[in-house]
Amino acid sequence: MKLTHEAQTELTRIAVKAGQILHQHGAESRLVEQTTQRIGVALGAQSIELSVSSDAIVITSLFEGNCVTTTRRCYDRGINMQMVCDVLRICVMLEKQLLDAAQVKERLARLKPYKYNRWLVVVMIGFSCASFSHFFGGDWPVYITTFFASAGAMILRQELAHRHHNPFVNFALSAFVATSIASIGVIYQFGDKPQIALAASVLLLVPGFPLINAVSDILKGHISTGIARWVFATMLTISVSIGIVTSMTLTGVSGWLSP
Amino acid sequence: MELLTLIIIDALFAAVPAVGFAMVFNVPKKMLIYCAIGGALAHSLRFLLMNFDVQIEWATLIASSSMGFLGLYWSRKRLIPRPVFTVASVIPMIPGSFAFTTVIGLVELNSAGYSIEIMQIVTENGLKTLFILGALSFGLALPSILIYRGRPIV
Incomplete structure (x- = not known):
């Protein structure tokens, strides 16, 4: 599979968005790290390296010697397990090739935190x-x-x-x-x-x-x-x-x- | 027989906070029933063990690790990350009262001056908080530490 520079940038953005949502809604660091890496690799990167700190994530995607790095601040949005479930479901569907990059991006953008009455x-x-x-x-x-x-x-x-x-x-x-x-x-x-x-x-x-x-x-x-x-x-x-x-x-x- | 009644009452009272806090964490509706079952099982197991004179820390460790493995089974079955069930289920066992007593004791040590009685309360409650909390989190993490070792569970 060949990946253009634009496609790699896009992939990095999608992966970091998923990680950011998980981090903001109270997932543990291991889950943030694993899910971001799985999404990145499923979208075609050779590897995803990321650093999770308490209020930001830094992620680099690698593909044939090309690196794309991006950082996102993660402001605390309050614990919301429903968002964590939804991101993980998108990740699993992507790995089973039920979704492509554009669909993943659209679904991540559409996620809204559900709140009980x-x-x-x-x-x-x-x-x-x-x-x-x-x-x-x-x-x-x-x-x-x-x-x-x-x-x-x-x-x-x-x-x-x-x-x-x-x-x-x-x-x-x-x-x-x-x-x-x-x-x-x-x-x-x-x-x-x-x-x-x-x-x-x-x-x-x-x-x-x-x-x-x-x-x-x-x-x-x-x-x-x-x-x-x-x-x-x-x-x-x-x-x-x-x-x-x-x-x-x-x-x-x-x-x-x-x- | 009397013990059985006590355990059932304990389980029923533990299911309420498990669901209540699950709603604060916005656990999806379909998963609330798992939180209720998990909370009831874990807390009544701890109650049973403490009834047989097991120390609270060890009883908590056993209860939370059984919750960890039960959560592993549910999580594989429903493709849902584990913390969604497990954290809400162990909330009834969190040593909140011990933690607050510790810090209130510290505030009192500052305002009323040092006294051995208050220092004793602070030390005992502080240590209980640390060890119970350690047992809780370690028990929940046990499946991924022992079996999965870095691989994703779902």
């Missing part, structure tokens, strides 16, 4: 954190307090994320709201151990995905992206704690460090 997510997150309160040994009144505390925090979190506020500010404010609502339950002694609601209601703000991605990046050899994700997740945890402490200082309710 926000109120449905609010209710589900309320129930999720309320279920965590059950694991901590809470009774039904605590379950109800936790539901309202975490649902309130989730509404604020979505609203601030929608307006592109800084994630650290967002998480601190949401933790403040969750703890403040939950401490109403403590003040009025709603249920047997109302302090449980304080602990359970902020669990919607645990950066679980970045933490798991961080460790799995490090395990699979992408040390620098792993460290960057780890630091980001740690900073989010610190912001949440600042929000909790501020709320507890203002309301005078304590429930975290007393065993």
